[in-house]
Amino acid sequence: MSDPTPILSGYEPASVLSFFEDICAIPHVSGDERAIADYVEQFAKNRCLSCYRDSVHNVFIKLPASIGYESAPAVMLQGHTDMVGEKTADSDHDFATDGLRLKVDAEGWISATDTTLGGDDGIAVAMMLAILDSPPEPHPAIECLFTVSEETGLEGAWAFDPAAAGATARTMINLDSEAEGVLTAGCSGGMRTDITVPVTGEPAEGVAVTLTLDGFSGGHSGVEIHEGHTNAVKAMGRILLALNEKYDFGLILVSGGGKDNAIPRDCTVTVDLRDTARAEDFARDVKAEAEKLRSEPNMISADKAFTCTVKILPETSALSMDDKTTHAVLSLLTLVRDGVLSMSAHVKGLVAHSRNLGIIKTITDGEGKPTAVKFSMSTRSASGSHLDDSERELEMLALACTGDGENAAHRARYPGWDYAPVSPLRDLWTAVSERLYGMTPKVEVIHAGLECGILCDKLGEMDIISVGPDMKDIHTPREMLSIPSVERTYRLVCAVLTELAGSESL
Ligand SMILES: [Zn+2]
Structure with a gap:
């Protein structure tokens, strides 16, 4: 040739x-x-x-x-x-x-x-x-x-x-x-961290409702982390936290994002809503919370086109996560720091330290029974001491939310220049x-x-x-x-x- x-x-x-x-x-x-x-x-x-x-x-x-x-x-x-x-x-x-x-x-x-x-x-x-x-x-x-x-x-x-x-x-x-x-x-430099929440299940007793956020702009967690893109998983966390004040629910399934170094564009959660008579109210409130997010002036226009759908499912799920597990997942979704953590003191406009919560997913056993919820994130910094500090921070977060710091596992750490x-x-x-x-x-x-x-x-x-x-x-x-x-x-x-x-x- x-x-x-x-x-x-x-x-x-x-x-x-x-x-x-x-x-x-x-x-x-x-x-x-x-x-x-x-x-x-x-x-x-x-x-x-x-x-x-x-x-x-x-x-x-x-x-x-x-x-x-x-x-x-x-x-x-x-x-x-x-x-x-x-x-x-x-x-x-x-x-x-x-x-x-x-x-x-x-x-x-x-x-x-x-x-x-x-x-x-x-x-x-x-x-x-x-x-x-x-x-x-x-x-x-x-x-x-x-x-x-x-x-x-x-x-x-x-x-x-x-x-x-x-x-x-x-x-x-x-x-x-x-x-x-x-x-x-x-x-x-950077590292990946997985925080695993072990799931304790209990029989579901309410109505199953699925919430989906989709259509956020996403982006690269290194190059675009300072550009104000909304993290769909964190956005879902905010909506669930607001609903948690008014409704009694347990999580059935959570899933969002696809790569730990990409800003998540979507997130789906199914809950067991225990107060079955209020399913319509719940759906309305989910939409209202999504609209509150959309109307925040700080959301970039590319993200404002996101969609929020709520489906009340015809059948009840067999199993839901108990209150303790649900609480641990909501705590992590709320408390994990995401986005720019600090800016460089020497180079104007340079992100010094950042984190991207890239994936959340429910791990199931062979019979489809949830066994764990896994959070995967990528932390970046040129400084080794920033990364050391991030390791400790995430272990402390795992301890506070799940009762065991060893539920945080770090991998693929690489040094910066x-x-x-x-x-x-x-x-x-x-x-x-x-x-x-x-x-x-x-x-x-x-x-x-x-x-x-x-x-x-x-x-x-x-x-x-x-x-x-x-x-x-x-x-x-x-x-x-x-x-x-x-x-x-x-x-x-x-x-x-x-x-x-x-x-x-x-
Ligand atoms: Zn090259």
């Missing part, structure tokens, strides 16, 4: 684009990085460069400093070898076997026919290979880290063993950003960008996880920036990568490396 004429020949930087085209011919979606690791490893062997490959197929290549510049501290370059495999509905592309079909438009945007391009992060792999192949002179010792499975959970960064690889650099340029002119200088008020690398990148292009990069810190957080935690005190050329619509078949932006970014990386060759003190 390979095309004899390279699509990218004739464009600059020729070496980077030639490596990029090679990479695009090798299938390399997340979890399938063996072949691309073979390619990178062979590249190093052909040039007699020191190369370390681990069991997950991370590859680490070292290039010695230019002669006379051995005293300059080593610099690490880093990017990931995997790409997201998305294709159009009518495409018969097989990501396991087929190379990508590249094309370039008049403005120099590269894309792939019907599929993702994997500019994220193939262009980083290509830039690193081009530098190792023909480094700018002079240059310091360069260590290139090619990680796997960034897109599916940063698995390569997790598995990387710096001591085994012989990594020594304390300065790192991560090449996994998607906007030229933006310099990322920090990212959030805290914004460093002093960063010689950030200053140098900014100065070189201003000198070459008259462009002062915008410094950003993001409230989502990056490989830099994990690598920073493993490597110890590191001076890190994350940069990259312009890309559009990554992770979709419309993904595009700008050739002129690749050229400027590559020249900037090379110029910064040359400056670092002369540095003694970074």
Whole structure:
């Protein structure tokens, strides 16, 4: 299937684009990085460069400093070898076997026919290979880290063993950003927590009523947590709390949200309303409480279109949760802190600490009998001590609401990359960008996880920036990568490396 004429020949930087085209011919979606690791490893062997490959197929290549510049501290370059495999509905592309079909438009945007391009992060792999192949002179010792499975959970960064690889650099340029002119200088860490409420059941005695809230705008719990989106599960908690003052009910079933890192868009609860004569009143009051929420000025307009439906079911349920369980669930729904917990003191507009109650669900046994109600949430912060505090807070919450702090279980904790008020690398990148292009990069810190957080935690005190050329619509078949932006970014990386060759003190 390979095309004899390279699509990218004739464009600059020729070496980077030639490596990029090679990479695009090798299938390399997340979890399938063996072949691309073979390619990178062979590249190093052909040039007699020191190369370390681990069991997950991370590859680490070292290039010695230019002669006379051995005293300059080593610099690490880093990017990931995997790409997201998305294709159009009518495409018969097989990501396991087929190379990508590249094309370039008049403005120099590269894309792939019907599929993702994997500019994220193939262009980083290509830039690193081009530098190792023909480094700018002079240059310091360069260590290139090619990680796997960034897109599916940063698995390569997790598995990387710096001591085994012989990594020594304390300065790192991560090449996994998607906007030229933006310099990322920090990212959030995080963890997942499940709080489980054991269910004690009792025979249902009232009328079963189902309440559904649906159609909230949702969103990403890292990127959009400060934008005022309503959490459907918390909204349901508010309605139930208000009704609890006037009606005697037990919960039968609760279910809301789908992912712990997505703001829930919907929530459904079925209750056993013990005062059967008041079912119509109950339904009316649910609607009235929903309208109170809708009329709050602080609700964003996209959320105001939510729907609230109430169904009085024809049949009584066999079992309801007893008062103690119902009380525990309502307490948790009310008391778990959700949304922005604090803002950064240093970076304007940056969320420092947040939580998203992403899923609530009823766990049932083989006969459909409820055994537990599980709350799953994601907490984010760049600060380890914030996360420690959140662990204790949620254990205390579980103790207060369920009688046992061990009903809170934490998992998948990952470290953040805290914004460093002093960063010689950030200053140098900014100065070189201003000198070459008259462009002062915008410094950003993001409230989502990056490989830099994990690598920073493993490597110890590191001076890190994350940069990259312009890309559009990554992770979709419309993904595009700008050739002129690749050229400027590559020249900037090379110029910064040359400056670092002369540095003694970074
Ligand atoms: Zn990426």
